[in-house]
Amino acid sequence: xxxxxxxxxxxxxxxxxxxxxxxxxxxxxxxxxxxxxxxxxxxxxxxxxxxxxxxxxxxxxxxxxxxxxxxxxxxxxxxxxxxxxxxxxxxxxxxxxxxxxxxxxxxxxxxxxxxxxxxxxxxxxxxxxxxxxxxxxxxxxxxxxxxxxxxxxxxxxxxxxxxxxxxxxxxxxxxxxxxxxxxxxxxxxxxxxxxxxxxxxxxxxxxxxxxxxxxxxxxxxxxxxxxxxxxxxxxxxxxxxxxxxxxxxxxxxxxxxxxxxxxxxxxxxxxxxxxxxxxxxxxxxxxxxxxxxxxxxxx
Numbered sequence: 593x594x595x596x597x598x599x600x601x602x603x604x605x606x607x608x609x610x611x612x613x614x615x616x617x618x619x620x621x622x623x624x625x626x627x628x629x630x631x632x633x634x635x636x637x638x639x640x641x642x643x644x645x646x647x648x649x650x651x652x653x654x655x656x657x658x659x660x661x662x663x664x665x666x667x668x669x670x671x672x673x674x675x676x677x678x679x680x681x682x683x684x685x686x687x688x689x690x691x692x693x694x695x696x697x698x699x700x701x702x703x704x705x706x707x708x709x710x711x712x713x714x715x716x717x718x719x720x721x722x723x724x725x726x727x728x729x730x731x732x733x734x735x736x737x738x739x740x741x742x743x744x745x746x747x748x749x750x751x752x753x754x755x756x757x758x759x760x761x762x763x764x765x766x767x768x769x770x771x772x773x774x775x776x777x778x779x780x781x782x783x784x785x786x787x788x789x790x791x792x793x794x795x796x797x798x799x800x801x802x803x804x805x806x807x808x809x810x811x812x813x814x815x816x817x818x819x820x821x822x823x824x825x826x827x828x829x830x831x832x833x834x835x836x837x838x839x840x841x842x843x844x845x846x847x848x849x850x851x852x853x854x855x856x857x858x859x860x861x862x863x864x865x866x867x868x869x870x871x872x873x874x875x876x877x878x879x880x881x882x883x884x885x886x887x888x889x890x891x
Contacts, residue, residue: 617838
């Protein structure tokens, strides 16, 4: 009887890679935040006039143009050991990026960043629901405090129709993005360049049809749009390297430095002044996330 060719890589124990290096991971994360804040600043300035899905498509196409020379230099891409997970991550990332671009255009920068701080609490909840991880009572308490912080920071009574739509898109982005990060951390043994090519090509494929349907001519904004792709692609690489090198307990607290960047950019460039409630809510969310991520000291 003829033997069918193997369509997937043989089952092997994933290579955990080299030992973690938290300092190196922290540097990568800070670099990621720097590039990402500028990409989001451009998206925020363009988001009122251009559809979010169109910006996603252009960002993906520019990313492919940036990555292809590296693929040629390396003589091709490595084979993914689990393409199914990568396909799932692409779908989630498309939702996350589109929602993020729409949300940042509709919401104040500081509020946009504060809502994103709920990701560690959401990751904790999803780990319990999807992975069966045991969550301590203190962590569930932290989740409740974080929800209170979100309610104070958002202040639903002050939202107009545009802001409410942006907030809904942002929450969808946070859920999808958190799921994508869980998948990314399970794919640590994969080649980073191969992952980015799959990710970027997948984004372009999914975004192509809806972007074509709602396409608006960018006109003189083309150079600025191209810079979004360049900054975002660089930030994605730095983000992946940060999660490759650093432990989750180190990355999570450092991520809160982005609030300083977003408040500064929102004030200087967009003339946004955060409310007192936003600062109180942000403090509750950050404190809750840190409490949820703390571990018991072993005797």
